[in-house]
Amino acid sequence: MIEATLCFVVDGDDVLLIEKRRGLGEGWYNGPGGKLEDGETLRECAAREVREEVGLRIPLEALEQAGELTFTLDGEVHTVCHVFRTETYDGEPVATEEAHPEWVPIEDVPYDRMWDDDRLWLPAVLEGDTVEGTFAFEGGRPLDDAEFVDYDLERGASFEE
Ligand SMILES: Nc1[nH]c(=O)nc2c1ncn2[C@H]1C[C@H](O)[C@@H](COP(=O)(O)OP(=O)(O)OP(=O)(O)O)O1
Numbered sequence: 001m002i003e004a005t006l007c008f009v010v011d012g013d014d015v016l017l018i019e020k021r022r023g024l025g026e027g028w029y030n031g032p033g034g035k036l037e038d039g040e041t042l043r044e045c046a047a048r049e050v051r052e053e054v055g056l057r058i059p060l061e062a063l064e065q066a067g068e069l070t071f072t073l074d075g076e077v078h079t080v081c082h083v084f085r086t087e088t089y090d091g092e093p094v095a096t097e098e099a100h101p102e103w104v105p106i107e108d109v110p111y112d113r114m115w116d117d118d119r120l121w122l123p124a125v126l127e128g129d130t131v132e133g134t135f136a137f138e139g140g141r142p143l144d145d146a147e148f149v150d151y152d153l154e155r156g157a158s159f160e161e
Pocket of ligand 1: 004024025
């Protein structure tokens with residue numbers, strides 16, 4: 001089971017997305033994020049991934065927990081993804097080998113170029129709500145080649161720190 005984070009940096013009416021250049025979901029848009037490393041907290045992971053992928057600095061206390069998403073593949077938990085949202089950052093986004101950053105109006109988030117599940121939960125996160133959900137993928141590996149078949153989603157979730 002992979003534990004990972006995703007972070008959505010919101011500035012006014014815009015959100016910072018990346019076009020992912022390698023790894024899972026390559027070629028698709030998402031928030032910056034990636035796998036939890038040994039010994040780090042979820043917040044440290046989210047801040048590190050934003051720094052590594054697009055060069056912005058985010059104070060740990062400015063990261064709001066916004067979602068806990070479980071992705072299953074053929075009935076087994078594949079990834080648990082902790083979603084963060086913040087409006088506080090330092091620096092300007094820069095492109096890296098991993099990610100091409102882009103400020104996108106929240107009204108125009110390109111859901112047709114993202115994971116199929118994103119259209120279900122990301123609008124709530126961008127509105128400042130919290131979500132908890134399970135999303136089922138079937139019929140293939142890796143996860144980004146599998147078919148999205150079912151989900152269960154709740155808004156207004158609360159999380160343990
Ligand atoms: N169904 C899904 N919907 C979504 O929006 N993001 C998903 C997703 N399934 C996985 N992710 C995200 C979560 C996490 O940020 C990232 C994990 O992908 P990877 O394991 O390929 O990570 P990376 O290669 O970016 O990790 P690092 O090597 O740790 O940077 O993909």
